[in-house]
Amino acid sequence: MDDVQAMHIANGIVDGPVSALFAVIAVLALAFCVWRARADLDDRLAPMAGLVAAFIFAVQMLNFQVLPGVSGHLLGGALAVALVGPWVGALCVSTVLIVQCLLFADGGLTALGLNITNMALIGTAAGYLLVAALMRFLPKTPGGVGATAFIASVVGVVVASQGFVLEYWLGGTTELSMTTIAGTMAGVHVLIGLGEGVIAATTVATVARVRPDLVYALRRYRNTVPAAEMADAA
Amino acid sequence: MSKRLGWFLAGGLLVALLLAGVVSNFASGSPDGLDATARQGCTFNADDEITGGTCMLQQEQAHQMDDSPLAGYGIRGIDNAWLSTGLSGVLGVLITFGIGGGVFWLARKRKTPEEATR
Numbered sequence: 001m002d003d004v005q006a007m008h009i010a011n012g013i014v015d016g017p018v019s020a021l022f023a024v025i026a027v028l029a030l031a032f033c034v035w036r037a038r039a040d041l042d043d044r045l046a047p048m049a050g051l052v053a054a055f056i057f058a059v060q061m062l063n064f065q066v067l068p069g070v071s072g073h074l075l076g077g078a079l080a081v082a083l084v085g086p087w088v089g090a091l092c093v094s095t096v097l098i099v100q101c102l103l104f105a106d107g108g109l110t111a112l113g114l115n116i117t118n119m120a121l122i123g124t125a126a127g128y129l130l131v132a133a134l135m136r137f138l139p140k141t142p143g144g145v146g147a148t149a150f151i152a153s154v155v156g157v158v159v160a161s162q163g164f165v166l167e168y169w170l171g172g173t174t175e176l177s178m179t180t181i182a183g184t185m186a187g188v189h190v191l192i193g194l195g196e197g198v199i200a201a202t203t204v205a206t207v208a209r210v211r212p213d214l215v216y217a218l219r220r221y222r223n224t225v226p227a228a229e230m231a232d233a234a
Numbered sequence: 235m236s237k238r239l240g241w242f243l244a245g246g247l248l249v250a251l252l253l254a255g256v257v258s259n260f261a262s263g264s265p266d267g268l269d270a271t272a273r274q275g276c277t278f279n280a281d282d283e284i285t286g287g288t289c290m291l292q293q294e295q296a297h298q299m300d301d302s303p304l305a306g307y308g309i310r311g312i313d314n315a316w317l318s319t320g321l322s323g324v325l326g327v328l329i330t331f332g333i334g335g336g337v338f339w340l341a342r343k344r345k346t347p348e349e350a351t352r
Binding site: 006007008009010011012013034037038039041042043044045046047048049050051052053054055056057058059061062063064065066069070071072073088091092095096099100101102103104105106108109110161164168172173174175176180181184185188189191192210211214 | 235239242243246247249250251253254257258260261262263264265266267268269270271272274275288289290291292293294295296297298299300302304305306307322323326327328329330331332333334335336337338339341342343345
């Protein structure tokens with residue numbers, strides 16, 4: 001049994017200037033997320049967001065085999081969006097990445113902006129677009145929100161993987177074929193996305209069954225609002 | 235925070251602790267998608283050292299936090315791999331919940347006194 005391995009971009013893979021550029025992008029984007037998240041964070045969502053971050057940390061440790069000699073793990077963007085919304089969701093994934101970088105030495109300190117951009121920003125944004133689009137016509141049920149989380153995960157993971165390709169194209173430290181890198185990253189991450197989709201769908205559908213009021217995707221896009229909630233909101 | 239929400243959070247946290255503390259030991263040890271891509275083009279010997287070729291991994295530099303007692307998802311000083319991985323996972327879940335939950339709790343919008351009394 002091997003130890004859990006490093007899972008994120010390490011130091012030195014992408015050069016200093018490009019790493020610094022994405023660190024600035026990450027800080028600005030996260031500041032914007034904090035600003036938007038405050039409107040969502042209430043007494044119910046705040047502790048739920050802490051749980052979502054802790055859960056993503058746990059599941060990221062669970063690498064599953066996708067090909068002989070290649071594994072993958074959940075990134076968590078779509079899962080976070082479905083449960084706590086895009087702004088808080090991006091902050092949840094960032095919290096995990098910061099803890100992993102500073103305490104577990106996973107994902108280089110100089111690469112933190114790159115990792116946050118790919119997984120917390122790009123993956124979450126892609127997941128959010130899918131969730132927002134799908135919840136317009138899929139049933140607002142555990143099955144419907146589960147299917148939404150599955151599809152959003154697959155797309156979110158593949159798009160996030162291309163964030164790395166962009167960063168490597170801009171500042172990769174080794175001369176390599178970009179088409180090969182893009183193809184390998186996309187191909188492997190379709191498989192990882194399917195695995196992530198199963199985990200995210202199971203999780204979101206379970207929460208939707210037990211506490212539908214804690215699922216952001218259901219709260220936000222629900223057709224009918226119960227009378228009690230209406231009175232509460234008024 | 236309601237009592238019902240408290241029970242839900244406790245249940246969710248327990249699941250996360252079991253996943254990070256126990257199930258993590260059954261995780262695949264193969265390089266993940268990104269790492270596999272970074273290794274593409276190089277050959278490796280039995281000790282996982284690069285023996286030839288060209289790949290991203292050759293430029294990898296040491297992590298600033300390699301001296302952290304939790305570096306590499308283990309606890310320094312615990313030789314039992316299961317215990318080391320499991321305990322580091324449990325600590326990671328609790329720390330992430332503590333930091334994340336704490337920051338979100340402080341940043342939440344509070345009810346105005348007028349709303350709270352209604």
